Amino acid sequence: xxxxxxxxxxxxxxxxxxxxxxxxxxxxxxxxxxxxxxxxxxxxxxxxxxxxxxxxxxxxxxxxxxxxxxxxxxxxxxxxxxxxxxxxxxxxxxxxxxxxxxxxxxxxxxxxxxxxxxxxxxxxxxxxxxxxxxxxxxxxxxxxxxxxxxxxxxxxxxxxxxxxxxxxxxxxxxxxxxxxxxxxxxxxxxxxxxxxxxxxxxxxxxxxxxxxxxxxxxxxxxxxxxxxxxxxxxxxxxxxxxxxxxxxxxxxxxxxxxxxxxxxxxxxxxxxxxxxxxxxxxxxxxxxxxxxxxxxxxxxxxxxxxxxxxxxxxxxxxxxxxxxxxxxxxxxxxxxxxxxxxxxxxxxxxxxxxxxxxxxxxxxxxxxxxxxxxxxxxxxxxxxxxxxxxxxxxx
Numbered sequence: 001x002x003x004x005x006x007x008x009x010x011x012x013x014x015x016x017x018x019x020x021x022x023x024x025x026x027x028x029x030x031x032x033x034x035x036x037x038x039x040x041x042x043x044x045x046x047x048x049x050x051x052x053x054x055x056x057x058x059x060x061x062x063x064x065x066x067x068x069x070x071x072x073x074x075x076x077x078x079x080x081x082x083x084x085x086x087x088x089x090x091x092x093x094x095x096x097x098x099x100x101x102x103x104x105x106x107x108x109x110x111x112x113x114x115x116x117x118x119x120x121x122x123x124x125x126x127x128x129x130x131x132x133x134x135x136x137x138x139x140x141x142x143x144x145x146x147x148x149x150x151x152x153x154x155x156x157x158x159x160x161x162x163x164x165x166x167x168x169x170x171x172x173x174x175x176x177x178x179x180x181x182x183x184x185x186x187x188x189x190x191x192x193x194x195x196x197x198x199x200x201x202x203x204x205x206x207x208x209x210x211x212x213x214x215x216x217x218x219x220x221x222x223x224x225x226x227x228x229x230x231x232x233x234x235x236x237x238x239x240x241x242x243x244x245x246x247x248x249x250x251x252x253x254x255x256x257x258x259x260x261x262x263x264x265x266x267x268x269x270x271x272x273x274x275x276x277x278x279x280x281x282x283x284x285x286x287x288x289x290x291x292x293x294x295x296x297x298x299x300x301x302x303x304x305x306x307x308x309x310x311x312x313x314x315x316x317x318x319x320x321x322x323x324x325x326x327x328x329x330x331x332x333x334x335x336x337x338x339x340x341x342x343x344x345x346x347x348x349x350x351x352x353x354x355x356x357x358x359x360x361x362x363x364x365x366x367x368x369x370x371x372x373x374x375x376x377x378x379x380x381x382x383x384x385x386x387x388x389x390x391x392x393x394x395x
Contacts, residue, residue, distance in 0.1 A: 082108035135165035243290035
Protein backbone atom coordinates (compact mmCIF):
# COMPACT_ATOMS: atom_id res chain seq x y z
CA UNK A 1 0.00 0.00 0.00
CA UNK A 2 1.36 3.40 -0.94
CA UNK A 3 1.91 5.70 2.04
CA UNK A 4 0.00 9.00 2.12
CA UNK A 5 2.59 11.77 2.06
CA UNK A 6 0.13 14.63 1.60
CA UNK A 7 1.27 17.74 3.51
CA UNK A 8 -2.36 18.31 4.46
CA UNK A 9 -2.64 15.15 6.53
CA UNK A 10 -0.05 13.39 8.66
CA UNK A 11 -0.74 9.85 9.86
CA UNK A 12 0.11 9.15 13.49
CA UNK A 13 1.25 5.51 13.48
CA UNK A 14 0.96 3.97 16.92
CA UNK A 15 -0.38 7.16 18.52
CA UNK A 16 -3.10 6.76 21.14
CA UNK A 17 -4.00 10.44 20.92
CA UNK A 18 -7.08 10.26 18.71
CA UNK A 19 -7.79 13.97 19.09
CA UNK A 20 -4.52 14.78 17.37
CA UNK A 21 -5.66 12.78 14.38
CA UNK A 22 -9.16 14.22 14.43
CA UNK A 23 -7.80 17.77 14.64
CA UNK A 24 -6.01 17.29 11.31
CA UNK A 25 -9.36 16.67 9.66
CA UNK A 26 -10.74 20.04 10.81
CA UNK A 27 -11.84 22.05 7.76
CA UNK A 28 -10.08 19.41 5.63
CA UNK A 29 -11.80 17.79 2.61
CA UNK A 30 -9.85 14.52 3.09
CA UNK A 31 -12.40 11.73 3.79
CA UNK A 32 -15.19 14.31 4.14
CA UNK A 33 -18.58 12.66 3.68
CA UNK A 34 -20.85 15.71 3.96
CA UNK A 35 -20.60 19.52 4.02
CA UNK A 36 -21.90 22.42 6.06
CA UNK A 37 -23.25 25.43 4.20
CA UNK A 38 -22.87 28.64 6.22
CA UNK A 39 -25.65 30.81 4.82
CA UNK A 40 -24.34 34.17 6.10
CA UNK A 41 -21.39 33.99 3.70
CA UNK A 42 -22.65 31.24 1.38
CA UNK A 43 -19.58 29.16 2.18
CA UNK A 44 -19.20 25.38 2.11
CA UNK A 45 -17.16 23.74 4.89
CA UNK A 46 -16.21 20.03 4.81
CA UNK A 47 -17.36 17.77 7.63
CA UNK A 48 -16.99 14.19 8.84
CA UNK A 49 -20.07 12.32 10.09
CA UNK A 50 -18.19 10.08 12.50
CA UNK A 51 -16.43 12.93 14.33
CA UNK A 52 -19.54 15.11 14.50
CA UNK A 53 -21.60 12.19 15.80
CA UNK A 54 -19.14 11.77 18.67
CA UNK A 55 -19.84 15.37 19.72
CA UNK A 56 -23.61 15.32 19.80
CA UNK A 57 -26.50 12.88 19.71
CA UNK A 58 -28.27 15.42 17.50
CA UNK A 59 -25.66 15.00 14.78
CA UNK A 60 -25.99 11.19 15.07
CA UNK A 61 -29.75 11.45 14.54
CA UNK A 62 -29.36 13.85 11.61
CA UNK A 63 -26.96 11.58 9.77
CA UNK A 64 -28.88 8.38 10.45
CA UNK A 65 -32.53 9.42 10.28
CA UNK A 66 -32.65 12.62 8.23
CA UNK A 67 -31.90 12.73 4.53
CA UNK A 68 -29.64 15.69 3.76
CA UNK A 69 -30.14 17.39 0.42
CA UNK A 70 -26.88 17.07 -1.51
CA UNK A 71 -25.24 15.89 1.71
CA UNK A 72 -25.39 19.48 3.03
CA UNK A 73 -26.28 20.63 6.54
CA UNK A 74 -27.48 24.25 6.52
CA UNK A 75 -26.12 26.60 9.23
CA UNK A 76 -27.98 29.89 9.62
CA UNK A 77 -27.80 33.02 11.82
CA UNK A 78 -24.08 32.82 12.63
CA UNK A 79 -20.97 34.19 10.97
CA UNK A 80 -18.43 31.95 9.26
CA UNK A 81 -15.80 32.88 11.88
CA UNK A 82 -18.06 31.80 14.75
CA UNK A 83 -19.03 28.58 13.00
CA UNK A 84 -15.39 27.64 12.37
CA UNK A 85 -14.66 28.29 16.06
CA UNK A 86 -17.50 25.93 16.95
CA UNK A 87 -16.36 23.32 14.43
CA UNK A 88 -12.78 23.48 15.64
CA UNK A 89 -13.99 22.63 19.13
CA UNK A 90 -15.80 19.58 17.73
CA UNK A 91 -12.53 18.30 16.25
CA UNK A 92 -10.13 19.31 19.03
CA UNK A 93 -12.23 19.69 22.20
CA UNK A 94 -10.45 23.01 22.74
CA UNK A 95 -12.06 26.44 22.87
CA UNK A 96 -10.37 29.82 23.14
CA UNK A 97 -12.67 32.80 23.59
CA UNK A 98 -10.17 35.12 25.28
CA UNK A 99 -10.07 37.54 22.35
CA UNK A 100 -13.88 37.88 22.21
CA UNK A 101 -14.41 40.93 24.44
CA UNK A 102 -17.66 41.94 22.73
CA UNK A 103 -19.17 38.43 23.15
CA UNK A 104 -20.39 38.40 19.53
CA UNK A 105 -18.54 35.17 18.75
CA UNK A 106 -19.33 33.68 22.16
CA UNK A 107 -23.06 34.24 21.70
CA UNK A 108 -23.06 32.66 18.24
CA UNK A 109 -21.04 29.64 19.40
CA UNK A 110 -23.44 29.32 22.33
CA UNK A 111 -26.39 29.30 19.90
CA UNK A 112 -24.82 26.41 18.00
CA UNK A 113 -23.98 24.53 21.19
CA UNK A 114 -27.59 24.80 22.31
CA UNK A 115 -28.96 23.89 18.90
CA UNK A 116 -27.01 20.64 18.93
CA UNK A 117 -27.34 20.10 22.71
CA UNK A 118 -23.62 20.14 23.46
CA UNK A 119 -23.74 20.69 27.23
CA UNK A 120 -19.96 20.97 27.88
CA UNK A 121 -19.64 23.69 25.24
CA UNK A 122 -22.65 25.54 26.64
CA UNK A 123 -20.92 25.62 30.02
CA UNK A 124 -17.66 26.90 28.50
CA UNK A 125 -19.48 29.78 26.80
CA UNK A 126 -21.57 30.69 29.84
CA UNK A 127 -18.50 30.61 32.10
CA UNK A 128 -16.68 32.93 29.70
CA UNK A 129 -19.61 35.36 29.79
CA UNK A 130 -19.90 35.25 33.58
CA UNK A 131 -16.19 35.90 34.06
CA UNK A 132 -15.82 38.71 31.52
CA UNK A 133 -19.14 40.55 31.54
CA UNK A 134 -18.90 44.26 32.28
CA UNK A 135 -20.91 47.45 31.97
CA UNK A 136 -19.47 47.85 28.45
CA UNK A 137 -20.77 44.55 27.04
CA UNK A 138 -23.67 43.56 29.32
CA UNK A 139 -26.28 45.02 26.94
CA UNK A 140 -24.90 42.88 24.12
CA UNK A 141 -25.59 39.83 26.29
CA UNK A 142 -29.02 41.09 27.34
CA UNK A 143 -29.92 41.52 23.67
CA UNK A 144 -29.19 37.79 23.24
CA UNK A 145 -30.32 36.70 26.72
CA UNK A 146 -32.56 33.97 25.31
CA UNK A 147 -29.46 31.87 24.62
CA UNK A 148 -28.67 31.83 28.36
CA UNK A 149 -30.35 29.56 30.85
CA UNK A 150 -32.53 31.86 33.02
CA UNK A 151 -31.07 30.45 36.23
CA UNK A 152 -27.47 30.31 35.01
CA UNK A 153 -24.72 32.20 36.81
CA UNK A 154 -24.03 34.12 33.58
CA UNK A 155 -27.64 35.31 33.37
CA UNK A 156 -27.64 36.45 37.00
CA UNK A 157 -24.32 38.26 36.58
CA UNK A 158 -25.66 40.00 33.48
CA UNK A 159 -28.67 41.37 35.36
CA UNK A 160 -26.50 42.42 38.29
CA UNK A 161 -24.23 44.42 35.97
CA UNK A 162 -27.27 46.12 34.37
CA UNK A 163 -28.71 46.95 37.79
CA UNK A 164 -25.52 48.41 39.23
CA UNK A 165 -24.17 50.20 36.15
CA UNK A 166 -27.35 51.30 34.40
CA UNK A 167 -26.59 54.99 34.99
CA UNK A 168 -23.32 54.51 33.08
CA UNK A 169 -24.72 52.14 30.43
CA UNK A 170 -27.11 54.78 29.10
CA UNK A 171 -24.18 57.17 28.61
CA UNK A 172 -22.45 54.73 26.24
CA UNK A 173 -23.80 55.20 22.72
CA UNK A 174 -23.39 51.56 21.64
CA UNK A 175 -25.17 50.27 24.73
CA UNK A 176 -27.88 52.91 24.37
CA UNK A 177 -28.45 51.92 20.73
CA UNK A 178 -28.96 48.31 21.80
CA UNK A 179 -31.31 49.43 24.56
CA UNK A 180 -33.59 51.52 22.33
CA UNK A 181 -33.75 48.68 19.76
CA UNK A 182 -34.94 46.08 22.27
CA UNK A 183 -38.38 44.48 21.92
CA UNK A 184 -40.96 46.01 24.26
CA UNK A 185 -41.07 42.94 26.52
CA UNK A 186 -37.30 43.13 27.10
CA UNK A 187 -37.50 46.86 27.78
CA UNK A 188 -40.25 46.10 30.29
CA UNK A 189 -38.03 43.57 32.06
CA UNK A 190 -35.42 46.26 32.72
CA UNK A 191 -37.71 49.14 33.66
CA UNK A 192 -39.76 47.16 36.16
CA UNK A 193 -36.62 46.15 38.05
CA UNK A 194 -36.67 47.94 41.45
CA UNK A 195 -32.88 47.61 41.82
CA UNK A 196 -31.93 49.67 38.75
CA UNK A 197 -29.31 52.23 39.77
CA UNK A 198 -30.40 55.36 37.93
CA UNK A 199 -32.32 58.59 38.43
CA UNK A 200 -35.95 58.16 37.39
CA UNK A 201 -35.72 61.10 34.99
CA UNK A 202 -32.97 59.24 33.11
CA UNK A 203 -35.18 56.16 32.78
CA UNK A 204 -37.92 58.43 31.43
CA UNK A 205 -35.49 59.93 28.87
CA UNK A 206 -34.39 56.45 27.72
CA UNK A 207 -38.01 55.36 27.27
CA UNK A 208 -38.74 58.49 25.24
CA UNK A 209 -35.81 57.65 22.95
CA UNK A 210 -37.16 54.09 22.57
CA UNK A 211 -40.68 55.38 21.88
CA UNK A 212 -39.52 57.90 19.26
CA UNK A 213 -37.44 55.32 17.41
CA UNK A 214 -40.26 52.79 17.36
CA UNK A 215 -42.82 55.38 16.25
CA UNK A 216 -40.55 56.20 13.33
CA UNK A 217 -40.22 52.51 12.45
CA UNK A 218 -44.01 52.23 12.29
CA UNK A 219 -44.49 55.55 10.48
CA UNK A 220 -46.30 57.02 13.48
CA UNK A 221 -45.95 60.70 14.31
CA UNK A 222 -43.05 60.75 16.79
CA UNK A 223 -43.43 64.34 17.99
CA UNK A 224 -46.79 63.57 19.59
CA UNK A 225 -46.53 62.98 23.35
CA UNK A 226 -49.70 60.91 23.25
CA UNK A 227 -48.22 58.60 20.60
CA UNK A 228 -45.03 58.17 22.64
CA UNK A 229 -47.05 57.12 25.68
CA UNK A 230 -49.33 54.90 23.63
CA UNK A 231 -46.52 52.92 22.00
CA UNK A 232 -44.94 52.24 25.40
CA UNK A 233 -48.15 50.67 26.71
CA UNK A 234 -47.83 49.26 30.24
CA UNK A 235 -44.11 50.09 30.30
CA UNK A 236 -45.05 53.77 30.75
CA UNK A 237 -46.44 52.89 34.19
CA UNK A 238 -43.04 51.57 35.24
CA UNK A 239 -41.74 55.16 35.34
CA UNK A 240 -41.91 56.20 38.98
CA UNK A 241 -43.11 59.77 38.50
CA UNK A 242 -44.36 59.80 42.11
CA UNK A 243 -40.80 59.46 43.42
CA UNK A 244 -39.46 62.37 41.33
CA UNK A 245 -38.76 65.86 42.66
CA UNK A 246 -41.55 68.20 41.61
CA UNK A 247 -39.25 70.21 39.31
CA UNK A 248 -38.40 67.07 37.29
CA UNK A 249 -42.08 66.32 36.77
CA UNK A 250 -42.95 69.90 35.79
CA UNK A 251 -40.07 69.87 33.28
CA UNK A 252 -41.59 66.75 31.71
CA UNK A 253 -44.99 68.43 31.52
CA UNK A 254 -43.45 71.41 29.74
CA UNK A 255 -41.47 69.28 27.28
CA UNK A 256 -44.24 66.75 26.53
CA UNK A 257 -47.59 68.58 26.63
CA UNK A 258 -50.59 66.30 26.39
CA UNK A 259 -48.79 63.23 27.76
CA UNK A 260 -50.86 63.26 30.97
CA UNK A 261 -54.52 63.91 31.65
CA UNK A 262 -55.50 66.81 33.91
CA UNK A 263 -56.48 64.36 36.65
CA UNK A 264 -53.12 62.61 36.42
CA UNK A 265 -51.22 65.90 36.63
CA UNK A 266 -53.24 67.05 39.65
CA UNK A 267 -52.93 63.75 41.52
CA UNK A 268 -49.23 63.19 40.79
CA UNK A 269 -48.37 66.75 41.88
CA UNK A 270 -50.42 66.27 45.05
CA UNK A 271 -48.66 62.99 45.80
CA UNK A 272 -45.17 64.47 45.27
CA UNK A 273 -46.04 67.54 47.37
CA UNK A 274 -47.46 65.61 50.32
CA UNK A 275 -44.75 62.92 50.25
CA UNK A 276 -45.21 60.15 52.83
CA UNK A 277 -48.55 61.65 53.93
CA UNK A 278 -50.04 61.41 50.46
CA UNK A 279 -53.00 59.16 49.79
CA UNK A 280 -52.48 56.17 47.50
CA UNK A 281 -55.56 57.40 45.63
CA UNK A 282 -53.24 59.94 44.02
CA UNK A 283 -51.08 57.24 42.42
CA UNK A 284 -53.29 56.85 39.30
CA UNK A 285 -51.79 53.41 38.63
CA UNK A 286 -48.16 54.58 38.82
CA UNK A 287 -45.69 53.00 41.22
CA UNK A 288 -45.11 55.01 44.38
CA UNK A 289 -41.92 53.65 45.88
CA UNK A 290 -38.51 54.82 44.62
CA UNK A 291 -36.09 52.24 43.31
CA UNK A 292 -33.65 50.86 45.84
CA UNK A 293 -30.43 49.75 44.13
CA UNK A 294 -28.25 47.40 46.15
CA UNK A 295 -25.27 49.64 45.44
CA UNK A 296 -26.02 53.24 44.63
CA UNK A 297 -23.30 55.08 42.72
CA UNK A 298 -25.45 58.17 43.10
CA UNK A 299 -24.75 58.14 46.83
CA UNK A 300 -21.09 58.64 45.90
CA UNK A 301 -19.92 61.96 44.55
CA UNK A 302 -17.14 61.44 41.98
CA UNK A 303 -15.23 64.52 40.86
CA UNK A 304 -16.92 65.95 37.80
CA UNK A 305 -20.49 64.84 38.48
CA UNK A 306 -22.99 67.56 37.67
CA UNK A 307 -25.51 66.82 40.42
CA UNK A 308 -23.63 69.10 42.85
CA UNK A 309 -21.73 72.13 41.57
CA UNK A 310 -17.96 71.90 41.94
CA UNK A 311 -16.12 75.13 42.68
CA UNK A 312 -13.18 74.38 40.46
CA UNK A 313 -11.13 71.23 40.01
CA UNK A 314 -9.73 69.34 43.02
CA UNK A 315 -6.44 70.84 44.22
CA UNK A 316 -3.49 69.02 45.75
CA UNK A 317 -1.12 70.50 48.30
CA UNK A 318 2.32 69.55 47.01
CA UNK A 319 3.81 69.49 50.52
CA UNK A 320 1.15 67.56 52.40
CA UNK A 321 -0.34 65.81 49.32
CA UNK A 322 -3.80 66.58 50.68
CA UNK A 323 -6.54 66.85 48.06
CA UNK A 324 -9.16 69.54 48.56
CA UNK A 325 -12.28 70.42 46.63
CA UNK A 326 -15.37 72.50 47.29
CA UNK A 327 -18.93 71.65 46.37
CA UNK A 328 -22.01 73.87 46.40
CA UNK A 329 -25.52 72.46 46.56
CA UNK A 330 -28.78 74.34 46.22
CA UNK A 331 -30.55 72.18 48.78
CA UNK A 332 -29.75 70.02 51.79
CA UNK A 333 -28.02 66.76 50.88
CA UNK A 334 -26.77 63.84 52.90
CA UNK A 335 -23.30 63.34 51.48
CA UNK A 336 -22.34 59.77 52.24
CA UNK A 337 -18.84 60.10 50.86
CA UNK A 338 -16.85 60.74 47.73
CA UNK A 339 -14.79 58.90 45.12
CA UNK A 340 -11.30 59.23 43.71
CA UNK A 341 -10.35 58.00 40.26
CA UNK A 342 -6.91 56.45 39.81
CA UNK A 343 -5.48 55.47 36.44
CA UNK A 344 -5.19 51.74 35.93
CA UNK A 345 -1.90 50.44 37.30
CA UNK A 346 -1.40 53.36 39.67
CA UNK A 347 -2.09 53.31 43.40
CA UNK A 348 -3.40 55.88 45.83
CA UNK A 349 -2.27 55.60 49.46
CA UNK A 350 -4.85 56.93 51.88
CA UNK A 351 -3.68 57.61 55.42
CA UNK A 352 -6.50 59.75 56.73
CA UNK A 353 -9.36 61.79 55.33
CA UNK A 354 -11.74 64.34 56.72
CA UNK A 355 -14.88 65.75 55.17
CA UNK A 356 -15.79 69.24 56.31
CA UNK A 357 -19.22 70.55 55.41
CA UNK A 358 -21.39 73.47 56.35
CA UNK A 359 -25.15 73.53 56.54
CA UNK A 360 -27.62 76.28 57.25
CA UNK A 361 -29.30 75.58 60.59
CA UNK A 362 -31.37 78.77 60.89
CA UNK A 363 -30.86 81.87 63.01
CA UNK A 364 -28.76 83.37 60.22
CA UNK A 365 -25.62 81.33 60.80
CA UNK A 366 -23.79 78.36 59.33
CA UNK A 367 -22.57 75.44 61.42
CA UNK A 368 -19.43 73.59 60.41
CA UNK A 369 -19.05 69.91 61.10
CA UNK A 370 -16.01 67.72 60.55
CA UNK A 371 -16.29 63.95 60.21
CA UNK A 372 -13.69 61.24 59.81
CA UNK A 373 -13.89 59.23 56.59
CA UNK A 374 -12.73 55.65 56.37
CA UNK A 375 -11.97 53.65 53.24
CA UNK A 376 -14.59 50.99 52.65
CA UNK A 377 -12.98 49.13 49.78
CA UNK A 378 -11.81 49.29 46.21
CA UNK A 379 -13.65 47.88 43.19
CA UNK A 380 -13.26 47.82 39.42
CA UNK A 381 -15.13 50.70 37.82
CA UNK A 382 -14.34 50.15 34.15
CA UNK A 383 -11.45 49.10 31.94
CA UNK A 384 -9.43 52.26 32.50
CA UNK A 385 -10.10 53.29 36.08
CA UNK A 386 -10.46 51.97 39.59
CA UNK A 387 -13.09 53.49 41.82
CA UNK A 388 -11.95 54.00 45.39
CA UNK A 389 -14.96 54.45 47.63
CA UNK A 390 -15.16 56.25 50.95
CA UNK A 391 -18.04 56.64 53.33
CA UNK A 392 -18.48 59.01 56.24
CA UNK A 393 -18.69 57.56 59.73
CA UNK A 394 -21.86 58.29 61.61
CA UNK A 395 -21.09 61.35 63.75
